Amino acid sequence: MEPEIRVGVIGAGRMNQRAHIPNLLAEKCEIPAIADPRFETAKLVADAFRIETAYGYYQDLLDREEVDAVVVAVPDPLHAQIAMDALEAGKHVFLEKPMATNSGDAPRMLDAAHRAGKKLMVGYQRRHDPAAEITKRLMTEFADTGELGRVISMEWRNYGGDWLWTVDPLIESKDDPPQEALDPRMPPWLPQELWGEFSVVNNGLAHGIDLMQFVAGRPTAVLAAFPAYHTGTLIVLDWNGVRTLIHAASTEGSVWQEWLEVRYERGWLRFATPPALHSNQPGSVEVYRGSKGITERYEPPHEWAFRREIRHFLACIRNDVPESPTPQEALDTVIVVEAMFRRAMAGQATYDIAY
Ligand SMILES: NC(=O)c1ccc[n+]([C@@H]2O[C@H](COP(=O)([O-])OP(=O)(O)OC[C@H]3O[C@@H](n4cnc5c(N)ncnc54)[C@H](O)[C@@H]3O)[C@@H](O)[C@H]2O)c1
Structure with missing residues (x-):
């Protein structure tokens, strides 16, 4: 039996509702919490998927020590900051594409992943x-x-x-x-x-x-x-x-x-x-x-x-295999x-x- 991975979800919109939450659950992950500034929506999504806690601020979710990883699907300009905060909080990060909205932010994300020794995988599912x-x-x-x-x-x-x-x-x-x-x-x-x-x-x-x-x-x-x-x-x-x-x-x-x-x-x-x-x-x-x-x-x-994409992210965490794309490949795409x-x-x- 593979050890269970506890994944926090950041963003309660389309991509997390339609793809990532259902796939995480299908892969037997535990989802202890979800965060979205649209707090009422976050609560409704939490109810629908039986997620225990909804937060209005993602930082509250990052403070939860038992959370191993986060899946982030929020507007593009927030990608870099939220990913870096999550890495600094010691979480593995799956981040919807694009990695960042400029090529200056992306190397800082790479550094943050390296410093934290955590995975950073950007969501290019094709x-x-x-x-x-x-x-x-x-x-x-x-x-x-x-x-x-x-x-x-x-x-x-x-x-x-x-x-x-x-x-x-x-x-x-x-x-x-x-x-x-x-x-x-x-x-x-x-x-x-x-x-x-x-x-x-x-x-x-x-x-x-x-x-x-x-x-x-x-x-x-x-x-x-x-x-x-x-x-x-x-x-x-x-x-x-x-x-x-x-x-x-x-x-x-x-x-x-x-x-x-x-x-x-x-x-x-x-x-x-x-x-x-x-x-x-x-x-x-x-x-x-x-x-x-x-x-x-x-x-x-x-x-x-x-x-398959989420399963690969979970394999990165469990077996320390490289992300696909690697953070460098995701940065290259922005370049x-x-x-x-x-x-x-x-x-x-x-x-x-x-x-
Ligand atoms: N891989 C794909 O094919 C694909 C397709 C569509 C969208 N996307 C990507 O997914 C991301 C999200 O898109 P979506 O369609 O789910 O958008 P969406 O607007 O449906 O959902 C985004 C959610 O993020 C929330 N949000 C805003 N600020 C936040 C914050 N500070 N903390 C937490 N949540 C916050 C919004 O309230 C909203 O609920 C985008 O970056 C987009 O590029 C990828």
Whole structure:
């Protein structure tokens, strides 16, 4: 019997209600307390999941000595401070993505984890989808055997869709969110008119960057960047010598539209991700082997990426295995997002076509 881990929950909103609390309970964790400044909501969520204590301040939860770890799902600008406070209080931390809203805060979080000797895992669940693991395995195989030739390009596309897949209302009282204005903790060099766009890109595209880091290591350079999520963000990167396209836009539709495609000289591989909160829909992988003229489809036995993600976090605590992503990989993702904005701000030469 594995020793029971006691996990405090910080944030009583969607992600903790829909994914993390149910998965922690399914993994047989004890959840002694939850904290949210929307105290009435915290109490309702505590009742619904039979959590003994609700707090209005997360510091009260961190003061509880028997709490081994915390799962934090709160607005992005609070990630760095709450994670560091929790680490300093001696708790392992699972933190929803992105790690931070600027690359200056993230190394301080890494230091805090190191000083505390505790785990810090950032929530990029796509890499925990069984189909992501198949993708990585196949890419390694193709690199070793050369069957499909050299990688020509990669692309990650995300056009949104319905990722919630439920009509159930969230549990919430009518209490207002905290009134005091949140310091967005934007990179100090970023002009204020780009703050909104940066937040959206750092929050959304970060998933694609993390996924590609998972299968292909970290990118080398940003070649072109047009970050504008709501009208379509287009980024071209050099990913260790491979031209890589990121295209994302928020479009309407019930079907989730997101995939990672790797194009080889003699074929291609495509990993289509499922809608995040639909616990029962697998990701899928298709491979076209050009020399044989066949397309194969891989549908692994499904397990929800969020469930495997939390299980991995618990394994980090129990067996001292590395976080996935590691804190350094999560920091690298913030650095890549910042590099996109630096590239965009550096301006691009435009050549009008002279007919
Ligand atoms: N991994 C994914 O696919 C995914 C999807 C959506 C959101 N997220 C991330 O999850 C995080 C939370 O998103 P959500 O959709 O649950 O938001 P939400 O607004 O539903 O919930 C956030 C909760 O945090 C609470 N909160 C605010 N300040 C707090 C504080 N000081 N202490 C404790 N709680 C506080 C709010 O009152 C709210 O209840 C965000 O960082 C977001 O980027 C991840």
